[in-house]
Amino acid sequence: MARAFGGRPDATSARAERIDGNGIDVVLATPGGPARARIGFVEPVADPDGLRAAFAALAHGARIILAAANNDIASFALAYTPHPYRVTAIN
Secondary structure (H helix, E strand, O other), rough: OOHOOOOOOOOOOOEEEEEEEEEEEEEEEEEEEEEEEEOOOOOOOOOHHHHHHHHHHHHHHHHHHHHHOOOHHHHHHOOOOOOOOOOOOOO
């Protein structure tokens, strides 16, 4: 997620520092040293179910973005395969 949405495609790892109803603040490990990023949710979340759905949506979107950026057609196609937990709306 950090490479896809954190604005740092060079990130090698990420650690969540703070989570609120609007997104996640992360500390990234990059070749140039630590960096901070904010990864926002598509819509605000107010409960644990909404948070789980928001994370699932971010992970799914990150897989698609990174597969497309790497011209990895097999992973890109797999990322578009429907998952039973997939949530299309967050209330």
